[in-house]
Amino acid sequence: MYSRQLDGQTLTLAASGWTYNRTFVLYDLETETLWFPVRGRNGGLTGISGPLQDRVLLVIESTRTSWSEWQELHPETKFMDSPTAYPRFGF
Amino acid sequence: MKLSPSTCSSARGAPVDLAAYTRALFFCAAVLCGCGDFSDRTPGPSGINRTDGTVEIVDRTNKRWDVTHAGAAYGLAASRFEFGLGPFAIRPILDHQMYSPGDPGYPSDALRKRVIGVRLNGDTRAYRLDHLARHEVVNEQFGEAHVAVAY
Numbered sequence: 319m320y321s322r323q324l325d326g327q328t329l330t331l332a333a334s335g336w337t338y339n340r341t342f343v344l345y346d347l348e349t350e351t352l353w354f355p356v357r358g359r360n361g362g363l364t365g366i367s368g369p370l371q372d373r374v375l376l377v378i379e380s381t382r383t384s385w386s387e388w389q390e391l392h393p394e395t396k397f398m399d400s401p402t403a404y405p406r407f408g409f
Numbered sequence: 410m411k412l413s414p415s416t417c418s419s420a421r422g423a424p425v426d427l428a429a430y431t432r433a434l435f436f437c438a439a440v441l442c443g444c445g446d447f448s449d450r451t452p453g454p455s456g457i458n459r460t461d462g463t464v465e466i467v468d469r470t471n472k473r474w475d476v477t478h479a480g481a482a483y484g485l486a487a488s489r490f491e492f493g494l495g496p497f498a499i500r501p502i503l504d505h506q507m508y509s510p511g512d513p514g515y516p517s518d519a520l521r522k523r524v525i526g527v528r529l530n531g532d533t534r535a536y537r538l539d540h541l542a543r544h545e546v547v548n549e550q551f552g553e554a555h556v557a558v559a560y
Contacts (some may be wrong), residue, residue: 319525319556319557319558319559320559321555321556321557322557322559323554323555328500328555329555330503330548331546331548331559332496332499332501332545333545333546334474334493335470335492335493335494335496335497335498335499336474336490336493337490337491337492338469338485338489338490338491340491341487342545342559342560343490344545344546344557344559350496352476352479353457354479354483354485355530356483361516364483366476366478366485367474367475367476367477367479368475371478371479372482375557378527378529378554378556380525380526380527381525381526381527382523382524382525383523384521384523384525385516385518385520385522385524385537386520386521386522387536388526388535389518390518392460392526392528392535394510394533395510395526395533395534395535396507396508396532396533397442397507397508397515397534397535398505398506398508398534398535398536398537399457399506399508399514399516399540
């Protein structure tokens with residue numbers, strides 16, 4: 319999980335349609351900067367090309383686990399199931 | 410965001426090759442969007458343009474992406490970008506419903522699914538990995554924090 323705030327600006331991230339070394343390459347809708355988890359950048363997303371190149375979106379701690387295990391540890395947790403809406407024609 | 414095997418397990422506990430699943434997802438998305446010719450079966454860029462020191466990769470929607478800096482600064486070779494389905498082929502989740510405990514539809518602990526769990530700014534949420542795999546990104550907000558939950 320990554321922060322999508324940079325210099326007071328909030329970015330909207332999406333898949334660019336590219337992968338690199340079997341890893342998704344994201345981009346932001348606002349500047350079309352490509353974002354990729356470059357090694358040695360503290361696990362964050364690095365802008366690899368575009369107006370925000372060389373900037374880093376910081377990683378935020380998250381956990382991959384089973385639903386039952388997560389719910390047992392966090393019974394107050396909210397749950398996202400099927401998305402109710404996403405843009406049908408562009409953004 | 411790594412497409413590594415055994416990141417997830419099926420409902421029966423068997424490991425699922427997510428890399429193969431996601432490559433298949435990318436391929437199906439490309440077919441559905443009618444992006445490009447698949448007779449060659451190669452997933453690389455539709456084209457690579459090198460002009461006056463600038464390197465561009467061209468995706469299947471003919472959108473050009475300048476990756477000159479990506480190569481120069483980070484060693485990312487243009488030829489190793491794959492698929493190039495275009496920015497609208499896999500849409501992020503921008504709007505979704507979060508179920509709270511006690512809501513109709515809130516799953517019991519018998520739900521055999523993998524999730525990404527997050528605790529931030531006093532809020533705790535879980536996102537199904539298989540849904541994230543289809544959309545790649547959920548743009549979320551936890552209080553004042555704007556985050557991307559990325560598969």
